[in-house]
Amino acid sequence: MSEKLLGDDAAFSTDTEQTWHRVHPVSPLVRGWIAIAAIIFVFGRNSLDSLFSDSGAGLTLKGPDATSLLILLAVVGAAVVIFGVAFFLQWRFTRYQVTDEFVHINSGVIFRQQRRARIDRVQAIDVVQPLLARAFGLAELKFEVADGGKSALRLSFLKLGEAKRLRAAILARAAGVSVDPEAPGLVQEAPENHVLALKPNRIIGSAFLSGTSIFALVVVAAAIVGFVWSGEATILVAAIPFFIAIGASYWKSVTGDFNFRVAVSPDGVRLHYGMLETRSQTIPPGRVQAVGISQGPIWRAFGWYKVQVNVAGYGSDASDHGSRTVLLPAGTLDEVMAVLGLVFPDPGVENPFEVFAAGLKGPGNQHEFVHSPRSARWIDPLTWRHNAFRATDTALLCRHGVIMRRLQVVPHERTQSLALRQGPVMRALGLASFELHSTVGPIRPLVRHMSTANALALFDQQAVRAATARRIHRKEKWLSQDEPPAAPAPETAPEPAAPAPAPEPTAAAHHTLKENHHGD
């Protein structure tokens, strides 16, 4: 084990087979402080209860008698020793290593675990700093691979600078940046360019102009009506838990998304956010499987949209309010377009702004959107002219809804599988629904109730488009110097309008990046 003593801006070099590192010694404490606090609270209260006696009129200090004080000390001492040993062992048995191809993490005292992940399979990297870790200047590094969001490789905790260096090293390896022969394994952190930041009033506004506020109004109205009706104050008391939940929800969305910043680096899109617990996510190019833009009725007055993404490693992420899958919590149309341009550099149309705006606003068939036929009004009386799709050269756009407006964008090369469905009512009306399967995440692309002919055409063409796009987009290592395998002339391409080879998203960044990654 060789502990490196490098400055914050020193380069990181990858490890050899024998080199192992340990996480920071205080990390078990940072991780386990809730357990400790709970135990201290429970024990402390019990022992204090026994120290103080309730002698009728109030609490009087009986005077600490020797035995109870001894017991208290013994318990505290035992707890310190047990936790100390457990934390020491936990720290001692956790080791990690980042080689040129793999990330290894060995952990566990009784049940040993050895985990190894291929660096070129990385889907996203998060650097998370919970409040206590921030106090110590520590950070957790999460390495996501495509497993539906079940288990990431996580290194908790490292010094912040170390976590950033590791992130840079892993991303550089995953990008396939060629190694400098002079100093193999040496990489520099890629530079980061600020794109946009959300002001606090936007975050607070979006939190308060949400479904939570409607729920709050309903609760208030119900409590007042109940109170006036029955005249019993207990109804107001019964509403208190609801208000606590509503307050917690506001608190969570304001502090969670506070100081939301979007930046771009050659390693991908960077998101920074959080007030107490800060998080910075990096999503490398080509790892976004689908994008969803949505707007509720209240936000329409302000022109705000929410942008979410499917990333294979994030999964649906239901545990954490789904905040990791949010690319933009509340943005104007211009901000949405800016963010879309980052994750989806080639929209495949000449007038992307108009096309995407038509996709967000609707209705009708402007900009080649195809909506449901007239017969669909029997099942979609309000939305039949809004439910529509449009295929560009590089992606499929699916538009939904009137009250809750949504636009789903799936790049052709990220299409997993397709399906057509038709139930008895839809058959009677000559309709069919088209499904596009993406990885686990908040976005489930669907084109509802198209005319059978349109749905069939979409189904056939989308299968061909996806196959063509797959042949072109073979490159996993997004910055490697070797050219991707030349796309074979698609023999099965049905029409001359087969998607043209999309320019590699980061092609322009090649030159600048070469210097940045292994400069010096």
Added chain:
Amino acid sequence: MIRPRKPGPSVTAAERKNLPKQVPFQHGSTIDPAGLAFLRVSEKLITARFISAGIGALIFLAVTLLPLVLKLTGVWSGYPAWLAWAAPAVVVLVAAWEFILIPRQVRAIGYAERDDDLLIRGGIMFHRVMVVPYGRMQYVDVTMGPLERMLGLSTIHLHTASPGTNAVINGLPAAEAGRLREQLSALGEAKLAGL
């Protein structure tokens, strides 16, 4: 343009004789891609589904007949007569409906191999057609339950990175399932395209 895939060279003439015939669907649904011949699954699947539906129906019938028997023998005379008769009657009707549907449902299951993807169709009332690209397959499962083993059938399940891909083909003859698995694995390897 839709081009049905020819069976690979690994399939010998003798093996091909055992493979299912390419039978176009008579009642092809409106959402089937045009000009594509789907392969049908084995008719033995009808037997398998009859047996499992029959066992289920018998269990339900036994449960619903119990109050009727108790009533007729006078042990539980308070039980309403209409309910005692209606419950088994409903079970019999549902089972009969199922037995009428099963052959049609099984004949509606079909699959077709194209150059880049596998198509699977199914359902009569709620019809579904699915395309699974070979390059997107993460793994292929071939399973065989006790009933299927008796009849020499297998089920093949294709998995992509999406949970929405529910691509299952029931009732493949074991040899055809083996061939398909090998074929799919080989094509998947050749056309693998990451995520």
